[in-house]
Amino acid sequence: MTILSKYLLLKYLKLFFMILISLELFFVSFEFIQNLDSIPQSANLTALYIFYNTFFTLTITLPLSLVFAWILLLVIMIKNNELVSIYSLGSSKRKLFLPILYVNFLALGILIALQTTPLAYAYEKKKQILDGDYFSSLKEDIFVKYNNVYVYFKKLYPLEQRAEGVEIFEVVEQDLAKTISAQNAYFQNNKWYIVDANIMNKPVNISFLESKLVYEFEESIDTLDGFKPKILDNVYTANANYSIIDAIDALNVLRNQEVNTDKIRAIIYNQTVVPLFVLPLIFLFYMFISLNNRFFESRLFASSTIFATLFTWGAFFLGYKFAMGGVFSPEIALLLPFAIMVVTVFIMFNKKVIPS
Structure with a gap:
């Protein structure tokens, strides 16, 4: 890894952790205050509630933080003329982008791996604490x-x-x-x-x-x-929810019983495929930057990309709810939009970025 790549990666990680911690503190604190009357008067249960709520929130905030950090990094580097300076030193767009891609793969891989553990039931556990049924x-x-x-x-x-x-x-x-x-x-x-x-x-x-x-x-x-x-x-x-391992076991068991498995397949896709929507987005946003600070509308770029990120996340969330409700099959509601998104961005990225 070159010095320029290390410099870029370090800045990206700092922004990522700042955004992630900020979002976690905001959502966890907001929900804690909202449910303050329902939380048991027990220090242990309160700590467990915060722990489970933190991980449940992490499944949402981590993918979003990866994209938001990338958007903020691009805006800062273009406004400070750092990006054009890096290109002038001979670094290509592909080499500049690969470290960020590796970090995203690693972070999302860790998140998916955690979904195979009992932490996947964090929402269920925190709800049991609020309902007073944690020990039953x-x-x-x-x-x-x-x-x-x-x-x-x-x-x-x-x-x-x-x-x-x-x-x-x-x-x-x-x-x-x-x-x-x-x-x-x-x-x-x-x-x-x-x-x-x-x-x-x-x-x-x-x-x-x-x-x-x-x-x-x-x-x-x-x-x-x-x-x-x-x-x-x-x-x-x-x-009820499933961890990835339990969902696969349930899928194998119930499929042999000729039972409808749409809900289980939707859970598996939502935990393993949907978080990867981050990767096409960071490719897509990378294509629409301008190296010249004079012609780069940073406010427009930041607001439009943040809106696009939230819209995409919301669309997949809506598709997940449709799949869980039986309105559409999980493959149509989740896999098909993701596949179309990946193929479209890949074609656009190869045409616009690689030749340059």
């Missing part, structure tokens, strides 16, 4: 289908990975073949273990004289491989 994860009366099995949980504890009042109905060719009843079940080693199970087997060929129900008792049996408690919890809760 109880879900009641859950009835779901998994392959050829129908499962009923009277009480489900997703965080503790256990359930009470379990009833399992195995169906073969639309005919009830077996039922399993138990008071307790635990999720371990990627499967459910039913404790003290009462099993009833129905005969396949029913005859009046010979057919009979067969009752068995097992101290422990395992079933429902891969059906994680978090998947159960989120399927049951209409507005």
Whole structure:
């Protein structure tokens, strides 16, 4: 990396962190004041609320800060005639731009990686704190289908990975073949273990004289491989979120059940693809700068690019809501606009920047 690239990168990082911290403080403080009456009178819960709210806000502010820092950097360097001086020393537009691109890739990669961790449930956690349900994860009366099995949980504890009042109905060719009843079940080693199970087997060929129900008792049996408690919890809760890993697991499980997976696919695209809208934007804004300070309308450039950034983010947010609501498929609402945006900017960038 050249000295000029290091100089440019250092200025960009300073602006990025200044904007990021400012946006974080503004949004977190504003929401904290707004919900002050609902926050429990506990220092620990208050700290947890601020922590979860900070990360949830980060999923919005980090991509925006990357773009805003780039806009501000271009305006400052053009107004101070720094950009034209760098070009006069022999640095090309491509070499000047690559360090910024690498930083954006790294920052967005870290953000996406964090979405694979429990921090992806930050919004859900902060809402539980406000509702006074942070220490309670109880879900009641859950009835779901998994392959050829129908499962009923009277009480489900997703965080503790256990359930009470379990009833399992195995169906073969639309005919009830077996039922399993138990008071307790635990999720371990990627499967459910039913404790003290009462099993009833129905005969396949029913005859009046010979057919009979067969009752068995097992101290422990395992079933429902891969059906994680978090998947159960989120399927049951209409507005629940997923981490990327849990979303992929849920997608694989529910796809086999012929269940609509639009919501899960929308969550995956929103966490992995949508944050990358930053990259085409910084390419696009780079094409419309003027090296001459006299002919560069800095106010117009800053206001129009900031508006374009917020508009683009808002459009993807609206597409995400449409996909979650079932108005459009996630591919049409999120992937198609992103693909069109990338292809359009790539063609424009190659025609305008590379030949120069």
